[in-house]
Amino acid sequence: MTLSRKSRIRIGSAPDSWGVWFPDDPRQVPWRRFLDEVSESGYDWIELGPYGYLPTDPDMLRAETERRGLRVSAGTVFTGLHRGPAVWDETWEHVSRVAELTRATGAGHLVVIPAFWRDDKTGEVLEDRELTAEQWRQLADGTERLGREIRDRYGLRIVVHPHADTHVDTEENVARFLDATDPDLVSLCLDTGHYAYCGGDNVKLIETYGARIGYLHLKQVDPEILAAVHAEDLPFGPAVARGVMCEPPSGVPALEPVLDAAQGLGVELFAIVEQDMYPCPPDRPLPIARRTRAYLRTCGA
Numbered sequence: 001m002t003l004s005r006k007s008r009i010r011i012g013s014a015p016d017s018w019g020v021w022f023p024d025d026p027r028q029v030p031w032r033r034f035l036d037e038v039s040e041s042g043y044d045w046i047e048l049g050p051y052g053y054l055p056t057d058p059d060m061l062r063a064e065t066e067r068r069g070l071r072v073s074a075g076t077v078f079t080g081l082h083r084g085p086a087v088w089d090e091t092w093e094h095v096s097r098v099a100e101l102t103r104a105t106g107a108g109h110l111v112v113i114p115a116f117w118r119d120d121k122t123g124e125v126l127e128d129r130e131l132t133a134e135q136w137r138q139l140a141d142g143t144e145r146l147g148r149e150i151r152d153r154y155g156l157r158i159v160v161h162p163h164a165d166t167h168v169d170t171e172e173n174v175a176r177f178l179d180a181t182d183p184d185l186v187s188l189c190l191d192t193g194h195y196a197y198c199g200g201d202n203v204k205l206i207e208t209y210g211a212r213i214g215y216l217h218l219k220q221v222d223p224e225i226l227a228a229v230h231a232e233d234l235p236f237g238p239a240v241a242r243g244v245m246c247e248p249p250s251g252v253p254a255l256e257p258v259l260d261a262a263q264g265l266g267v268e269l270f271a272i273v274e275q276d277m278y279p280c281p282p283d284r285p286l287p288i289a290r291r292t293r294a295y296l297r298t299c300g301a
Helices: 031-040 058-066 085-104 133-154 171-180 192-197 202-208 223-232 236-241 255-263 285-298
Strands: 009-013 045-047 071-079 109-114 157-160 187-191 213-218 269-273
Touching: 009 255, 009 285, 031 058, 031 285, 045 269, 058 071, 058 085, 071 085, 071 133, 071 269, 085 109, 085 133, 109 133, 109 187, 109 213, 133 157, 133 171, 157 213, 187 192, 187 202, 192 202, 192 213, 202 255, 213 255, 223 236, 255 269, 269 285
Parallel strands: 009 045, 009 269, 045 071, 071 109, 109 157, 157 187, 187 213, 213 269
Antiparallel strands: none
C-alpha cells in the first residue's frame, strides 16, 4: 500500500524533546549538541525553546542553524494575561524580546503558553484552579491585544497552547477560550499530548474548530501513568518525570488520525514533535528522536 504523503504538514522537533525546559540547567544537553542531534534525526525545523537556551544573537543563531540544514518555525513565550492590564508591561518586555529574535530567524509563529495555576516542579498552588468570569474576559482581551501587537510590530502570528496545569486545558475551557477570542488575532497551537492529558479529543477539536488551528505539537501520553497522575492529582513536572509523556506510537492519541484531520484542513501547518522528558540522561533523546521521525514517515508525514 502506498502511503499518502501529508504534503501540507511540516515536521520538526524542539529542545523539549531533548529534555530542555530552561535557558540554563546543568541537567540539559548543551545547545550545540541539541542542534547536531536534531539534524541527525532527520528534522528540518526547530523551535527556539526557552529564550536564552539557543543563541540570542540573530546572526550567530542563523549561522548555527543554516550550517546544519535547520530552520526555525516558532518562538515560545509564557504569559499571565488573565491577571489584567497590570501585567501588560512586564509581559510585553519578555514577549517582545522573543518576538524580535523569532522574526529575525524568519519564523512566522509565536507559541503562547498561559500561566500555570500551580508550580510545575513543587506543586505549590499559586492561584485558583478556575478563572472567574472577569478573569476570562481579561484573558480574552489581553490575548487579542497581544495578537494584534505581535502581528503589527513583528509580522508574527500568535498560537495559544492549551497546557496541563493552566486555565486553558480541558475541552470546555479550550472551547470557551476560542469562542471568546477573535479568529483574526488568535489561533491555537494544538498540543496533542496536553489535550489528551486533560481529557480532550484531538480529532474532534480539529473537526470542530479547524479554522482556529494554526500550529501543532505532536505528543503522546501513557494512559496507565496518566490515570495514576490524575488519581494522585500530581503536578505536571513530577508527572513528566514519571514518564507520562511517552514515545510514539506507544501512547495516545493515535497520531495518524490527527495528521489526517490536519491535512484535511487544506492549509500548511507545522507539526513539531515534543516529548517532555525533563530531566533525562543526555544520551536518551537522540535514539527516540530518530525512531519518532521514522514512525511519522509511516504516517505519511
